Amino acid sequence: MVPKIEHGKKITAAVLVAGAGIAGMQAALDLAEAGFKVYLVENEEPGRKRSAKGGAAARGFLCSISSKLLAVQLNNNIELIEKARIEGIDGVAGNFRVLLGSAAPSSVKDKAAATKKNAAEKLRSIAAGAVIFAPGFNSLAASSGYDFQAELQAHAEKHGFSIAGTTMITEKERLPLATSRPGIFAAGGSGAPAVRDALIQGSCAAALAAELLSPARGALVREKKYPAEMSVAADEPSIGIFICRHMLSVKKAAEGIIAGAQKMNAAVHVEALPELCSLASLKRVQEAIEEQGLNRVVAVTCNPEAHAPLYQEALAEAGLNRYLLEMPDRVSAGHALDVLRMAVARTRKLEPLKEVTSDVVQSGLVIGSGVSALTAALSLANQGFEIYLVEQGPSDGSDAARSLQKKVAGQNKIILFSHALITSFAGHPGSYVTTITVNGAAEVLKHGIVIIETGQARDTLAALLKIPVAADGSYVQPSALQPLDLACGGMFACGNGDVSNSIIQGLAAAARAATILAKRELVLSSIVAVVDPERCVACLTCVRECPYHAPAISEERVSFIEPAECRGCGICVSACPRRAIELKHCTDEQILAELAACMDVRS
């Protein structure tokens, strides 16, 4: 599907992404997680709010976008180059040289500063194997009259390629987002995409670039180094409370809240920061940890789900265990002190948790027979991963599917099982085991990820693979910012809509899956149930109750729960008649502390 690079030619394992919009940031993140160095070039300051007029909806949106930007900034394999633009692209696919210059300043003041600086700022040349154009900062820009297509067209004219094929997929080519120049891809080009589409297109472009450069994968990335973790077990809790200014819009109330928070037990530092989801704020939190010797952090933001992983990362960078962080529910002025008091009570009882990891089985299971399943399987195989393609029903007879089926037959990394029936499923993200029956014979498949084409006998499949389904029958979507990820780690869905959309989704799912398959080891949640062997009487209640069959009776004749197998639901904890099991990060001690604090009872 992607231009082949002649054998023996040098490949640069880096990608230049032009445009730090949603699509661009998603492409950069997927590529960096999949083992490629990324240069993310933005002609403005990323995060500058082109459409700040948008009101509350825009605010919420910008706060979620800022979490992508933060993830980019915290990734040591993405180099963010601001206020720069592409002057020229030399070379061929796999080995481009991209010439950067400083971007045209947008205001007179900037212009004067730029002229002064110009002499010093020489053109920079970057070696990259592929280039992705992803213009436009965000989808709201569209409502302010911003034209993606025009910007993309301007790039195309300047750098000598055509984008005619990017939105329409011709019968012959079937390659979305590719331009006429091999190795250059264009995301976000079909008018003004919605956030979801932009994310999917970003991932899709990442898959195409990864296919091209996969022989060199890993050559230029570096593992992130963290300082040794501070031991906090013996120390009294010393809590830093950080509140986003946007949560404290009423000034008078804000002062009261900060004063109230300062009086809370073990709270040694209280600070309101302008935007808690910015890199500057994260750095400030890290400084405070060092200066004040903080050993626990409470951070109050408007979107705890989106921001928690980033704050965990910030804590790890500062030498604190990731689980010494509490991000309470959204706070409104009326009951802010109540929420804070509960959060602080819980935070005092937080414990550092051991990292739980899983070795990654570097092969994938793709379930489905349609265009998107075939595309996903092909993309991952082209990226060098072994793929089991399981077709539960008959093959898709459409023209689009047929030409893909031919390619699948010619790809020796794909093992195809037609008319197969999935009979059992077990394991955890990074290491799943599936048993299928083909013509009466059983096959056991081991794989690190699962891609499911939607519409594949959903109810039975969901029950078998333990994928949560919402009331309307669709798969539960854990995050609006990762539209193809399912609620179980390492599982992805693809394939809604027409042929072109199915191809884009298939490729995007492949890019998401590659972020796991490219790793040797996957870090899982440390929120797991742990059995106290002294209290356990091996009554088998937990073995019976666990939906994931994680607990087993060990040689010592007590229950043992393999941390990687545990998903952290806590069902065994409430079922255990001996109270021998504890759910980490959600312990009874922590819940009771919160309960006491919310009724202001001294425990």
Add this chain to the structure above:
Amino acid sequence: MKKFEPTVIAFSCMFCAGCEPVAAKPEKSMKAAQLKVIRLHCLGKINSMHVLKAFENGADAVLVAGGACRFMEGLAVAQKQIEYTRKLLEELGIEPQRLELVPVNQAEGKTFNEAVEGIIKRVRALGPNPLMKAKKAA
């Protein structure tokens, strides 16, 4: 005498009902009443001890909220636990109507708020937590 306004403690699943309640602005009738939310990793974690402790600490009502479970069986397990706990409450002389489980999915703040209002209305009629009355008398 001051009008009685019940205090409600809600245990909510952080994935399903986690953040909605506060984001969706509570109706006027709720403002006077006190709602405190404790988030759990999954409703599967809840058991009678947590609920009883909430009443012991003085809550007038306890709401448990969660929906289409990310862990498959959390809601069903919680349902069993709550049914059992209601029987315990009855034996203790606490009206079981003070405890309710409501299925709430992600982005269904309205359902949650309605449930809170419903339980507040009911508990207003019942009066304060009987344990607190007993405590005062002692």
